[in-house]
Each structure stands twice: as structure tokens, then as C-alpha cells.
Amino acid sequence: xxxxxxxxxxxxxxxxxxxxxxxxxxxxxxxxxxxxxxxxxxxxxxxxxxxxxxxxxxxxxxxxxxxxxxxxxxxxxxxxxxxxxxxxxxxxxxxxxxxxxxxxxxxxxxxxxxxxxxxxxxxxxxxxxxxxxxxxxxxxxxxxxxxxxxxxxxxxxxxxxxxxxxxxxxxxxxxxxxxxxxxxxxxxxxxxxxxxxxxxxxxxxxxxxxxxxxxxxxxxxxxxxxxxxxxxxxxxxxxxxxxxxxxxxxxxxxxxxxxxxxxxxxxxxxxxxxxxxxxxxxxxxxxxxxxxxxxxxxxxxxxxxxxxxxxxxxxxxxxxxxxxxxxxxxxxxxxxxxxxxxxxxxxxxxxxxxxxxxxxxxx
Numbered sequence: 104x105x106x107x108x109x110x111x112x113x114x115x116x117x118x119x120x121x122x123x124x125x126x127x128x129x130x131x132x133x134x135x136x137x138x139x140x141x142x143x144x145x146x147x148x149x150x151x152x153x154x155x156x157x158x159x160x161x162x163x164x165x166x167x168x169x170x171x172x173x174x175x176x177x178x179x180x181x182x183x184x185x186x187x188x189x190x191x192x193x194x195x196x197x198x199x200x201x202x203x204x205x206x207x208x209x210x211x212x213x214x215x216x217x218x219x220x221x222x223x224x225x226x227x228x229x230x231x232x233x234x235x236x237x238x239x240x241x242x243x244x245x246x247x248x249x250x251x252x253x254x255x256x257x258x259x260x261x262x263x264x265x266x267x268x269x270x271x272x273x274x275x276x277x278x279x280x281x282x283x284x285x286x287x288x289x290x291x292x293x294x295x296x297x298x299x300x301x302x303x304x305x306x307x308x309x310x311x312x313x314x315x316x317x318x319x320x321x322x323x324x325x326x327x328x329x330x331x332x333x334x335x336x337x338x339x340x341x342x343x344x345x346x347x348x349x350x351x352x353x354x355x356x357x358x359x360x361x362x363x364x365x366x367x368x369x370x371x372x373x374x375x376x377x378x379x380x381x382x383x384x385x386x387x388x389x390x391x392x393x394x395x396x397x398x399x400x401x402x403x404x405x406x407x408x409x410x411x412x413x414x415x416x417x418x419x420x421x422x423x424x425x426x427x428x429x430x431x432x433x434x435x436x437x438x439x440x441x442x443x444x445x446x447x448x449x450x451x452x453x454x455x456x457x458x459x460x461x462x463x464x465x466x
Contacts, residue, residue: 116153119190126189126199127237127246131229133175133220134247135200137167139189141244153188155181155216166220170247174224178208181216201227201249224249227450231264233257234273245272251450254343256287263332267340270332275344279331283344286351293354299451300433301354304361306446306453307399307439308354312346313448314395314455315387317463323386339460343448349385353378357399361433364406371400395455402454403436 124142126135140150148166151157154177169175177185179193182203186193197204206225208217232246236257240246248255254265261284262274269275277284293301316325320337328345329336336345360374378396379389435443443452448459457466 116184116187118187120188123190125240126191126196127232127240127242127248128199129248129250130200130232131170131174131224131247131249132177132200132202133170133173134229134245136175136185137170138242138244138246150188151218154184155218157218157220169220171229171245173220173222174202174229174249175218175220176202176206176208176225177218178210178216181218182207184216227251228253228266230255230266231268231272231274233260233262233264235260235262253448256284258284258287263344265340265343269334269340269344275332275334277332280328280344282348283328286347289351290347290354293351293358297358297433300361300435301358302451303435303439303443303453304357305350305354306449306451307455308352308357309343309346309350309449310446310453310455310457311353311392311395311399312350313342313459314457314466315349315392316342316346317457317459317461317466318391319388342459349387352381356381358433361403361406361435366404366406375400398455402438402442404438405436 120139120143122142124135124139136150136154137147140147143150146167151166182193182196186196189196193203202225208219227249228251229247230250230253232248233255236259237244237246250266253267254263256263256277257274260274261277263270263277263283264272264274290305293305295301297304316322325345326336329338329341332341332344334341334344356374356378363370375393375396379393382389382392439454442454442456444456445451446453446458
């Protein structure tokens, strides 16, 4: 460790760096620290020496590559040092940078500031901020956001960005994909209406759509959407973009089934026939697509007995006080509760086990 780094550890930074670089709300810590360094004309590792101890500082090339692939974490003292350097407070940084609030490192012996940069984020995905949004914030380089999903939709500028950098770091235009934009709004409405249950139902619906796409990737509407976006059809990064409209429509059907509360043969048959009609309109082969629907019905074969309970709220971080009656009005089947786990693409849990990119023969 150099003399400058030793002094930073012993005494800590005393004043902000010369150039003020504000964070973007929801930004990854690694992305912000990288931009903070660049704003001063420093290499990233030179700034990190002022934040505290970290193993990656011994490999500058890898450190400089990290903001686009993984996330940086700090302990409480490291957060305090970073706050001084950027002219802010620890509390303000935690409001802007999710990882500094949700994933502080464990305290170390004494008051040593520590940071780490593991290969994988502890939670979420790194997705670029819409390039137009970044420019509006006065930023001229890529801003990497911590996202529960592997993609982000900017409704203001109609841009799509994802963890695969589909369409580049500026994002992909959605101007020719009005159905995808509307599906995103429907997804948000479902979440606002039903809270955690709405998010999990959409995750189930997306998994159903993934099953369909995996077995029927040449379905005309999905191929045409990919072409409208200027993308190659039938590639895995393309799937979330082209499947969103069908996933949103299926999610509404799943919610209606759970709301009805009936699980008898007549209700199930009527529900399947309604979906068959929609699938015929979409050009999705029902004889193949029904398998995923039957799997979901099996897992949701018993209705919930009451509104969303305290244990479920605690798990999802939803408070009792002030929660709307609409959110409390839908609880998913117990079969969903037993099997639900986060999908590889969505942050919300689904009871359906397959993942985007999994071979059809394994589904």
C-alpha cells in the first residue's frame, strides 16, 4: 500500500474531490465510483485507494473493467469515506446507490475502511441507463443501474436496455414496438394493484411465454417483433423484448383465475378454452402451449384461504399499515408458495421451474 493510501486509511479523506459528480438514483456503486474517478481525471484504482482496502486494486485492468459486469460493496467506514470524497453524506448515498443500503459489508476489527468487488452482484442485474436519460442527467458515459430484472424500459424515451447490451449501451428504440411498451405499463399496473402477488403472477406468465417461445421460436409475431427492433429473431436476449405482450396478457388471465377462486373441472376447462382462443389469435400452437398452462394449473390447484398474510408481507417487504384493500385482496395458491423462486430474468419469484435459455427437451 502506498503512502497516500495509508494516510487515507489512518485519517480518512478530509474534503470532497475537486469535481462534483452526483450519483444517479438506482445506480450501481461500481458505476458511480468509476464515474467519480473519471471526473477527477483519475484511474479507478487511484480513487479506490482513498476509499479503503480492497483486493482488486492489485489488478488495475480488471478493476477498470468491473463496472459493466459486477458490483462494488463497502463497509460502514468505507461508505463514510466515499461520502466525504463525493461531497455527500452516507445516508444520502444509501438513498441513491441501492447496494450501499442493502448490502453493507460486515464490520471489521477496528475502524478500517473496506471495499470488495466480487465477480457477481449479490442481488439484481447490471443494466445500462437509457442513454438519453444519462445525457439529460449531464452524464457522458454509461451509467450502470442495479435492476431486479435483466432489462429496463424507459417509457419517456421509448428505449429498451438490458444486461446483454442488446441495442448497445444507449438502448434499443421501442418506437415500432408499441405492444411491448403497453405490456410494460400493464405489468406496472398489475404490480400496483396486487403488490407482491401481481409481480409473482407476471413472473409466472413470463415463464409460460418462455416455454412457448422455446418450443415455438418461429412463431410469426415474435419473429416480426424482433425484425421491427432490428434484431435477429430466435436469440435468447431477444426473447424478453418480443414476449412481453403475450406475458402481460397471460398475467391478466392468471390473476382472473386466482380471483375467481374456483378450481373445479368446469372452471379450469372454461379458463383453458379462453386462453386457447387468445393463443389462436397469436398464432401459438395450443397443443404445445397447453403443457405450460397445465403445469401452472396443477401448482395452483387449491385456492388461497385468506388475504395476504403478515408472513408473506414480511417476506416481500410490504407493510401492513396503509396497504390498499386491492393489494390485500389477492393471495396466490399454496402450491405457488411452496415452489416459488426467483427466475433467472425476473427478480420476482415464479412457481414454474424452467429458465430462459434452457433447452426445450429439459422443460
